[in-house]
Amino acid sequence: MANLTQTSSLNGYDQPIGDMRLREITDLDLTSLAIPHKGATKLKTAIKNGLSLSMPTPMKSTADAKSRLLMTQPDQIFAMTPRSKHAESTIRKAIGDTAYITDQTDAWVVLELSGPSSRTALERICQLDLHPDVFKKNQMARTTMEHMGSMIIRTDNDTFILMSASSSAASFLHAVEISVQHVS
């Protein structure tokens, strides 16, 4: 029987709006790595060896060109790594059993908002202080936008990744789109 075909939450949405660009990112695996009780040190080493990244801290993500690690809870890390066939196995290959690994790829919709007016647009939806002196590059936070649980990461000066639950992806996109349109 044929392999199942995939769809993404927003069918690969990608639009220029004013001086900004808003697009869906679909080429990532998302996995949660729960840190076993008293297992942080072991995981830290495994991440260093297996993913060549250092441990993220509560507000600061660590990243290289391909991958990014976020601290999403005091004992939980999110890994954003290149899309593979089986996210859990891919991460397990890298870090072994140093964390409880759970595939989250399909649980989230991932948007990227870039362009000079991005921060102004986000003022309409994100209650966090995104001033570049306060919310620096690679900083991340979980928060709420238009009543939807969300994550925000600053990946560059004018570039932000915005994540929310995949089931309400269309509502989330609408909320971000409106914010962008209102300031463009």
Next chain:
Amino acid sequence: MIINHPLLGPRDANEFIHLGDASLINRPDGMADDAAEKFHDYLYLRDNPAGEYRELWYHDAGDRSWLVVTRNTLTHEISSVEMARDVARKQGRSK
């Protein structure tokens, strides 16, 4: 209101859900002989102070931490915010 999360810094209270008295951490042993009595007190007897109050808040739209927030019920001044897990351990809870 703003809750100064020990790990994440100041956050709007709208990211949190309020539960109530921090004494809810002190859950009695259900297998003890006087369990029924203890649970009654645990669940139904609460102080209602005009002043400093320790209460549980959950960072629902954040890192899912339970926090113990010490808030003055007269002024809303928040004098301390602790990770509830640390508080629980300090109070002798384990498994």
Next chain:
Amino acid sequence: MSNDFRIDGGMVDRNQPLTFKFNNKTLHGFHGDTLASALLANGERLVGRSFKYHRPRGIFSAGSEEPNALVQLRSGAYQEPNTRATTAELFDGLTATSQNHRGPLGFDVMSVTDLLSPFIGAGFYYKTFMWPAAFWEKIYEPVIRASAGLGALSMQEDPDKYDKGFLHCDLLITGAGPSGLAAALAAGRAGARVILADEDFELGGRLNAESHEIAGMSGRDWVTQTRIELSSMDNVRILPRTTVWGAFDHGIYGALERKTDHLPHAGDKPRQVLWRIYTKRAMICGGATERSIAFANNDRPGIMLAGSIRAYANRWAVATGKQVAIFTNNDSGWQTAAELAALGVNITAIIDPRDIPAPMHISGASIAMGTSVCNTAGRKQLHRITLTNGQTLNADCLGVSGGWSPNVHLTCHQRGRPVWNDNIAGFVPGGDLPVGQTIAGASNGDMTLSAALKSGHKSANAAIKSLGFTPSRAQAPRAADEPFAIKQFWHVTGHKARAWVDLQNDVTTKDIKQSQAEGFRAVEHLKRYTTLGMATDQGKTSNILGLAVMAEATGKTIPETGTTIFRPPYSPVAIGAFGGRERGQHFHPTRLTPSHKWATEQGAEFVEVGNWLRAQWFHRAGDKSWRDSVDREVIKTRKSVGVCDVSTLGKIDIKGADAAAFLNKIYSNPFAKVPVGRVRYGLMLREDGICYDDGTTARMSENHFVMTTTTANAVLVYRNMEFARQCLFPDMDVHLISTTDQWAQFAVAGPKSRDVIAKLADDIDVSNDGFPFMACADVTVCGGTPARLFRISFSGEIAYELAVPARFGDALIREIMAAGAEHDITPYGVEALNVMRIEKGHVTGAELDGRITAFNINMDGMVNKKKDSIGSTLSQRELMIADDQVRLVGIKIVDKSDTLTAGAHLIAPDTAPTTQNDLGWISSVCYSPHFDQHIGLGFLKAGNAKHGDIIRAWDGVRGTDVDVEITSPHMYDPEGGLQRG
């Protein structure tokens, strides 16, 4: 162009003429005008009728304190009632109409109410219309409501857009007058992040209305220079047209920015943005508001605040009259006279109740010291004033100044109480300001220019210093102190005609005295009895005056009399702004199931389940009603096979060395010994013993469980488990993560379901031996897609739930349909799901309603007494497990042609339907195609012993009373053989 009252100078741009309409009359103004200044320039004096007595009223002030000049702006669905003409920026094509009159504004038939005024004074609501009681709702109130009032709503949906937003700063400065600008310069130069907000569209505050000098230049030039410097600072954000309307806990401020109100069309942009401003420090530089003096007939069009007359002349180049008289108890009224005279406006007289030498000479003006205005004449326009010395003077405009009240509003929003200052005859902030807030300039009682600049500069430096910034070396801008002397003089007595205190709510000195005489003396009583200060202007020009009149009547001082507290908002905020963009379908987020697109193609009707949209049923050709669809889905599923998207059920992955021990605490029944590859039904209790959720939990491996919760409780269960994990068992190695959105999960149910699953799943033995009832496994489907398979049944049939990562969900449902085609597989929605679970006797939220225990649903055996799980102890309280408690039962109707209703009470035959005779209730009902009749689930006292009894289902709301048979709740396949097959 008929700008007869336009004079030289001002800040209007004569190169940008604008045309507008007031009551269908075409008029002209300039860019920079407000509607009020343009109306005055055109000589329009009568602009509205008063709230209660329909008295003719004109423009009274030049700012947001305006009590009289409320108009309806724009037209059609865009109509905005109660817009203050004094703050509405003029734009080309603006249309405005006056409010609260029947017939033309100049001849309002309702002005007859003015003649009835002796009968409708203070408190008339509470006295006059007492009897007969039935008349109140039907006659009195509608009549009063129709005759009193402000503008009208368009009764159409508001087409305007609104938005919200969030700002952050070190220092929020409210008010861009002299103190605010000085503060912004100080804080901005030191590098602090500053937000400077002002309700006006021009920065400068009173500087635009005055002819002061600062730092050797005109005040207006200094404002321009300051604006340029502030605009060049990246760390300063200037928000004109922005009212800071509320001070909330922990430095949060509410502000309303009018983004496009000044434009003919908003385009596709929001009209207004409601900002939540997070501040580390905040400064109130709100200035002061002038107030009136009460004297007979002091409400005629043409009687205005003296400082506003000055503002119209200096800023808008409008003379508010050809013969202007001034009545003032303080030096600022004299300033108006002097400046108007300098601009060539004819000043006829200055009347000052103070027994002092005239502060200055004004050429052509007669000066009356120790004298007051005691009456006026002119119906729709002031013509004449009478003085207490008997003199009568012609005047078409009278400027009144009763002194200035500091704008302390925002200092009171956290229950701060202002204190009385005799020197300025006004309330100034007390010591108890909101945390992080300071106040400067006139709003703090620094009533002169030099003092305001200094206090703004100094307070800002103190605020930023406390945040760790180093203040710049720059000094406060220098200016002179203008004279500011005042006599506390509130109202002119000795005349019988009404003297107005609150112009917007038509409250007179007589009303206040009556309130005092009838015992309503406390300020909060005074306010409510007379409605003083309760109008849309919140009594900005009248509260202090009212207090003073009350103080005089009671023989007390003003501080003894007290003041009412100010609450948000400072000025009115449209409800639309609070709603923001959260309207219609965007009121809440919508969650879609992975099969949503497919279900739409299949003709599904959707139903909201929380935020989810779920397929309710699938319409097919030939279905005459929804019932046909549901019956068909049930019958075909029970006969062959059906499929339903169950992805909305909460799914939580639970992992860790202590996962099993943790579940043993969470569920009332044992979980520690569930074998790997098996699913167990679990019951979750609250600590008080009430059963709040149930579901199946599968052990996928030694340290990995997959829990399902009900759709509605997914978030609550997760939160409660986090509480248990962090607060109760902090050292357990257990981890939770919601996987609700990760997996697309489909229930495949019915006798042929095994065939369908066998076709889809790769390399797995799905025979009853290989994969028995309550088995689970990680599998792959359709040639390698990772999946989870569970053998669980909600319908009572052989059934499976098959889950794949959500991105494959759309493809999988299509594969399931293809695989089931030979068995004519039917998709079913939540209605059919509900029918089958009622037939089978499974409980849902209709049963677990927050009052129900395991005992009530006959699952007391599932509360394990050998372990300590949440809720187990208190679930065993004597009365909760007493024999006469209600028990879950099945209900079948005796006469099959009758229908059942959920919510009906169960009562014994031949008893009256009373509370005493109530035996229980029906919680869920449906038409069962299997039994060809209505059936239900319900709770009946000692119901376990009543199976087979015939009793009654009485529904007083719907007026039904039918005989029902009590049965086991497991009506369909009570032995459970089918699902195990």
